[in-house]
Amino acid sequence: SPVDKEVDFANYFCTYAFLFHQKEMLSDRVRMDAYYNSVFQNKHHFVGKTVLDVGTGSGILAIWSAQAGARKVYAVEATKMAVHAGELVKSNNLQDVIEVIEGSIEDITLPEKVDVIISEWMGYFLLRESMFDSVIYARDRWLKPNGVMYPSHARMYLAPIRSGLSDHKMRDYEGAMDDWHGFLKETEACYGVNMNVLTKPFSEEQKKYYLQTSLWNSLHPNQVIGTPAILKEIDCLKVTVEDILKVEASVKSLVTKEDTWLSGFGGWFDVQFKGSEENPAECNVELTTAPSQDDGTHWGQQVFVLHPCVRVKEGEEVYVNFSMTRAEDNHRLMKVDLGYSIKQSSGNMLPRVEKKFFIE
Amino acid sequence: SPVDKEVDFANYFCTYAFLFHQKEMLSDRVRMDAYYNSVFQNKHHFVGKTVLDVGTGSGILAIWSAQAGARKVYAVEATKMAVHAGELVKSNNLQDVIEVIEGSIEDITLPEKVDVIISEWMGYFLLRESMFDSVIYARDRWLKPNGVMYPSHARMYLAPIRSGLSDHKMRDYEGAMDDWHGFLKETEACYGVNMNVLTKPFSEEQKKYYLQTSLWNSLHPNQVIGTPAILKEIDCLKVTVEDILKVEASVKSLVTKEDTWLSGFGGWFDVQFKGSEENPAECNVELTTAPSQDDGTHWGQQVFVLHPCVRVKEGEEVYVNFSMTRAEDNHRLMKVDLGYSIKQSSGNMLPRVEKKFFIE
Ligand SMILES: Nc1ncnc2c1ncn2[C@@H]1O[C@H](CSCC[C@H](N)C(=O)O)[C@@H](O)[C@H]1O
Ligand SMILES: Nc1ncnc2c1ncn2[C@@H]1O[C@H](CSCC[C@H](N)C(=O)O)[C@@H](O)[C@H]1O
Numbered sequence: 001s002p003v004d005k006e007v008d009f010a011n012y013f014c015t016y017a018f019l020f021h022q023k024e025m026l027s028d029r030v031r032m033d034a035y036y037n038s039v040f041q042n043k044h045h046f047v048g049k050t051v052l053d054v055g056t057g058s059g060i061l062a063i064w065s066a067q068a069g070a071r072k073v074y075a076v077e078a079t080k081m082a083v084h085a086g087e088l089v090k091s092n093n094l095q096d097v098i099e100v101i102e103g104s105i106e107d108i109t110l111p112e113k114v115d116v117i118i119s120e121w122m123g124y125f126l127l128r129e130s131m132f133d134s135v136i137y138a139r140d141r142w143l144k145p146n147g148v149m150y151p152s153h154a155r156m157y158l159a160p161i162r163s164g165l166s167d168h169k170m171r172d173y174e175g176a177m178d179d180w181h182g183f184l185k186e187t188e189a190c191y192g193v194n195m196n197v198l199t200k201p202f203s204e205e206q207k208k209y210y211l212q213t214s215l216w217n218s219l220h221p222n223q224v225i226g227t228p229a230i231l232k233e234i235d236c237l238k239v240t241v242e243d244i245l246k247v248e249a250s251v252k253s254l255v256t257k258e259d260t261w262l263s264g265f266g267g268w269f270d271v272q273f274k275g276s277e278e279n280p281a282e283c284n285v286e287l288t289t290a291p292s293q294d295d296g297t298h299w300g301q302q303v304f305v306l307h308p309c310v311r312v313k314e315g316e317e318v319y320v321n322f323s324m325t326r327a328e329d330n331h332r333l334m335k336v337d338l339g340y341s342i343k344q345s346s347g348n349m350l351p352r353v354e355k356k357f358f359i360e
Numbered sequence: 361s362p363v364d365k366e367v368d369f370a371n372y373f374c375t376y377a378f379l380f381h382q383k384e385m386l387s388d389r390v391r392m393d394a395y396y397n398s399v400f401q402n403k404h405h406f407v408g409k410t411v412l413d414v415g416t417g418s419g420i421l422a423i424w425s426a427q428a429g430a431r432k433v434y435a436v437e438a439t440k441m442a443v444h445a446g447e448l449v450k451s452n453n454l455q456d457v458i459e460v461i462e463g464s465i466e467d468i469t470l471p472e473k474v475d476v477i478i479s480e481w482m483g484y485f486l487l488r489e490s491m492f493d494s495v496i497y498a499r500d501r502w503l504k505p506n507g508v509m510y511p512s513h514a515r516m517y518l519a520p521i522r523s524g525l526s527d528h529k530m531r532d533y534e535g536a537m538d539d540w541h542g543f544l545k546e547t548e549a550c551y552g553v554n555m556n557v558l559t560k561p562f563s564e565e566q567k568k569y570y571l572q573t574s575l576w577n578s579l580h581p582n583q584v585i586g587t588p589a590i591l592k593e594i595d596c597l598k599v600t601v602e603d604i605l606k607v608e609a610s611v612k613s614l615v616t617k618e619d620t621w622l623s624g625f626g627g628w629f630d631v632q633f634k635g636s637e638e639n640p641a642e643c644n645v646e647l648t649t650a651p652s653q654d655d656g657t658h659w660g661q662q663v664f665v666l667h668p669c670v671r672v673k674e675g676e677e678v679y680v681n682f683s684m685t686r687a688e689d690n691h692r693l694m695k696v697d698l699g700y701s702i703k704q705s706s707g708n709m710l711p712r713v714e715k716k717f718f719i720e
Contacts, residue, residue, distance in 0.1 A: 010370045019562045020536075020569075027543055029550075036551055063553055084558055091557035176380075183387055190389075191396055193423055197451035198444055202379045209380075 003331060005104075012129065012332050017079040022058045025120070028298045032060075034287035035120065038150060038273035039064045041283035045116055045148055045275060046070045054105050054119035054138045055131065059085030059098070061118050066097040073098040074114065076105050076138075105138045117143050118150035123332075124216065125302040126156050126232075126269035127324070128359050130332045133241050148279050149236040151271035157290065158267050159228035160253050160318050165215055166263035166305040173210040177203060214302040214336070214359045217266070219291035225260050225312070226253035228290070231267075231322055237276055247324040255316045262312045264305040265320070265338065266291065304338060304357045317343040327358070334359035363691060365464075372489065372692050377439040382418045385480070388658045392420075394647035395480065398510060398633035399424045401643035405476055405508055405635060406430045414465050414479035414498045415491065419445030419458070421478050426457040433458045434474065436465050436498075465498045477503050478510035483692075484576065485662040486516050486592075486629035487684070488719050490692045493601050508639050509596040511631035517650065518627050519588035520613050520678050525575055526623035526665040533570040537563060574662040574696070574719045577626070579651035585620050585672070586613035588650070591627075591682055597636055607684040615676045622672045624665040625680070625698065626651065664698055664717045677703040687718070694719040 015021050025031065039046060039061075047069035053062040054076060062075035062085070075098055077085055082102035089098045101108050117139055123129030139149065180202055188194050229251035234244070255262075270288035275281035289299040312318070320340045327333040336359065341352040375381050385391065399406060399421075407429035413422040414436060422435035422445070435458050437445055442462035449458045461468050477499055483489030499509065540562055548554050589611035594604070615622075630648035635641035649659040672678070680700045687693040696719065701712040 004366045006364045006367045007370045010367045019558060019565050023540070023543060023562070026547060026555075032551060058555075058558070060551075060553065064551075067552060084561055087557045087561075088553075088555060092553060180383070183383060187386060191392060191420075191424075192427060193420065193448075193452060195386075195418075195448060197447045198379060198418070201444055201447075202383070205379050 008332075011330065013079050016057065017081055019058075019081075019084065022081060022084075024298055026058060026060060030289075030295050030297045031120070031287060034271075034273070034285055035061060035118075035150075036064060037283070038281075038285040039068045039118075041285065042273070042275065042281045043068050044282060045150075045279070049115035050074075050112060051116040051118060052076065052110065052114040052138060052142055054117060054135050055121060056085050056100065057081055057120075059088045059100065061120060062098050062100075063089065063092055063094060065116070065118060066094045070097060070116075072112075074110050075100045076108055077102060078104045105134045110142055113142055113144045113147075115144055115147050116150060117147065122154070122269065122271060122299070124299055125214070125267045125334075125359060126154060127244060127247065128332065128334055130326065132244060135236070136239065136241050139237070146276070146278050148276045150273055151287070152236050152274045152276065152281075153272040154234040154236065154269060155271075156231040156247065156267065156269050157228045158231050158251065158253075158265050158320065158322060159224045160226040160255065160262050160312070161219060161223045161264055161266040161303065162225050162257075162261045162309075163217070163219070163223055163263045163303060163305070165217065165303055166307060166309050169210045169215070169305055170307050173206055176206045176210070180206075208358065211305065211307060212355075212357050214267070214304050214357050216300050217303045218296045218300045219266050219303070221291045221293060224266065224291055225257040225262065226255045226318055229253050229320070245326065247322070249322050251320050251322065253318045253320065255312045255314055255318065258314045260312060261309040262306065262318070262342075263309040264303055265340075267302040267304070268299070302359060304336065304355070306353075306355065310342065312342060313345065315345045319343060324359075368692075371690065373439050376415075376417065377441055379418075379441075379444065382441060382444075384658055386418060386420060390649075390655050390657045391480070391647060394631075394633070394645055395421060395478075395510075396424060397643070398641075398645040399428045399478075401645065402633070402635065402641045403428050404642060405510075405639070409475035410434075410472060411476045411478060412436065412470065412474040412498060412502055414477060414495050415481060416445050416460065417441055417480075419448045419460065421480060422458050422460075423449065423452055423454060425476070425478060426454045430457060430476075432472075434470050435460045436468055437462060438464045465494045470502055473502055473504045473507075475504055475507050476510060477507065482514070482629065482631060482659070484659055485574070485627045485694075485719060486514060487604060487607065488692065488694055490686065492604060495596070496599065496601050499597070506636070506638050508636045510633055511647070512596050512634045512636065512641075513632040514594040514596065514629060515631075516591040516607065516627065516629050517588045518591050518611065518613075518625050518680060518682060519584045520586040520615065520622050520672070521579060521583045521624055521626040521663065522585050522617075522621045522669075523577070523579070523583055523623045523663060523665070525577060525663055526667060526669050529570045529575070529665055530667050533566055536566045536570070568718065571665065571667060572715075572717050574627070574664050574717050576660050577663045578656045578660045579626050579663070581651045581653060584626065584651055585617040585622065586615045586678055589613050589680070605686065607682070609682050611680050611682065613678045613680065615672045615674055615678065618674045620672060621669040622666065622678070622702075623669040624663055625700075627662040627664070628659070662719060664696065664715070666713075666715065670702065672702060673705065675705045679703060684719075
């Protein structure tokens with residue numbers, strides 16, 4: 001279904017028009033360090049070059065590109081934040097190098113093709129927001145044949161985890177249903193209407209909300225109880241939109257904790273700044289959003305909780321079938337089918353369990 | 361500007377598609393009692409009559425109308441909630457009387473005109489959501505010449521209040537600015553970019569968010585420090601959309617507390633079910649959302665906070681110029697210009713203060 005631009009603004013772009021939100025991203029030290037180092041430790045990619053910043057927001061990546069020596073930087077931003085980016089560019093005296101353009105990357109035109117495309121397009125669990133589509137579009141239209149992408153590569157991970165969230169969310173759900181039953185009694189007693197026919201749809205709505213919607217969480221590395229598996233590897237120079245419409249993988253994780261609970265799965269991503277084969281980076285920088293005690297990011301991890309939790313032991317293997325596609329009614333949100341089965345040390349395979357989740 | 365229907369769904373209707381939200385309204389005892397009593401204590405308006413329920417939601421008002429003896433009820437609902445309303449109607453065995461129609465009231469057609477229009481269209485501070493436009497539209501198109509409106513009348517009130525919210529929000533704003541200044545230092549020190557040019561727009565954004573956006577609050581009657589003034593009276597049978605596009609009033613409130621702080625103004629509304637002149641109610645029912653210790657509603661009150669607060673004394677008069685119009689970019693939200701000046705007991709008039717607020 002084609003995207004209604006006005007709806008997309010109401011649902012998606014609106015948040016980016018707030019400086020408060022841009023500031024949150026600008027305050028993410030792990031994110032900032034990675035982009036900063038990727039630019040300034042690879043100046044040869046920028047000196048005298050033309051750069052396109054897709055979704056410049058406050059303008060930060062465009063400014064760094066210019067400071068690293070770019071000849072010309074096109075900084076494109078769909079929201080009114082473009083106005084602030086322009087002010088920031090000017091107050092840092094870079095208005096001769098950076099041209100801020102307000103508009104969707106899909107709608108604007110540039111006077112030339114560029115040597116570098118830089119963009120911070122990653123959403124929760126990498127692909128939420130589907131902004132990478134716009135970067136691919138920009139690459140196909142505006143990147144020179146030997147140009148480089150910043151970042152150049154991306155990977156998605158999944159790992160079995162233990163977490164109190166599973167019980168917590170189950171209690172929330174049960175609380176909502178208790179409430180509902182009290183409500184039913186009152187509505188019948190005081191207002192003469194029996195609403196019991198709505199119990200099932202209400203329960204489904206609440207289940208979806210509490211149990212099937214993936215949760216933002218900042219996991220501690222200890223909570224990861226098995227080897228992380230790579231779900232997807234992306235070469236930003238070659239990938240097509242078609243390639244990322246669906247993420248499908250069958251992976252295996254080895255339980256690494258002695259005796260523990262499997263309460264769900266955690267998903268995260270990393271991106272690399274390696275340049276291209278013809279034009280490699282001098283210094284490879286990586287930005288990871290993996291569980292970390294000290295270097296958490298605003299992306300955190302996405303947690304898919306299981307009910308009930310499952311007892312697992314070191315050496316057992318968790319076989320996971322993962323499939324992620326876009327929500328029918330909003331191409332920037334995702335739905336996930338996740339099936340898993342546990343192979344015990346004896347070789348015995350426990351029955352497969354299938355779950356559906358939503359990344360909202 | 362014409363309303364983009366898809367955007368309106370994304371921004372507005374979407375919440376009503378959740379049973380959880382309908383349940384919140386159905387759990388508001390003050391609201392429920394008022395509509396229930398208005399229908400069952402005025403059965404003469406319903407027995408053998410045709411009724412239109414504009415925005416039936418779960419179907420509750422349509423069901424009561426049928427139970428009170430209506431010959432036919434058209435229950436129109438724009439969202440998928442219509443499906444649940446249909447189920448509820450059926451499980452209460454009223455499918456021969458009630459016809460649930462999924463669609464906007466502006467888009468659907470009925471086979472006949474109706475004797476009664478019932479609707480629960482009231483938003484925060486009465487007019488937020490602008491749903492009353494749809495009821496007026498329905499009235500002009502589908503109500504018989506001698507038909508009645510449920511509710512029949514509505515009033516908006518404003519009163520001076522004292523509240524800790526004023527200080528609280530000022531502290532939030534100051535905290536956000538402190539944070540910002542730390543952020544500026546870091547961004548300059550670590551990443552070589554001076555963002556000071558964004559301080560003013562950031563401050564304005566935060567001021568709008570913390571200080572100029574009206575707040576939902578459940579005020580205690582003690583917090584009302586002066587006589588409430590009526591800002592607007594609406595006869596639901598006669599009012600036009602034009603009449604409610606702008607609410608403008610110059611009113612006066614007498615301070616009734618001995619020696620206190622004026623920290624802002626509280627806004628609320630009431631509606632009456634009085635039938636029409638030709639066809640009056642047998643029993644007048646009123647639904648008020650005024651500050652109340654025991655009978656609060658989910659509407660609460662809208663609070664407009666002042667900074668700084670002002671010391672006021674019993675007998676002083678607060679002269680208020682109030683003007684509310686719709687937001688340019690979203691016809692369901694409002695902006696408010698509120699000017700006030702205090703007339704001291706000596707007759708001395710303090711200088712007028714002008715404030716702008718947003719009802720989001
Ligand atoms: N198709 C598109 N065209 C232009 N801008 C887009 C876009 N899709 C997303 N954006 C913008 O891209 C930004 C992503 S957030 C990253 C902002 C900035 N580059 C930084 O790193 O801090 C948002 O400001 C969003 O409004
Ligand atoms: N123009 C329109 N056409 C049809 N339904 C509308 C509408 N504008 C608002 N609505 C619906 O009106 C409802 C208002 S909430 C009230 C629900 C129900 N009558 C009750 O009293 O509990 C929402 O469900 C909303 O989706």
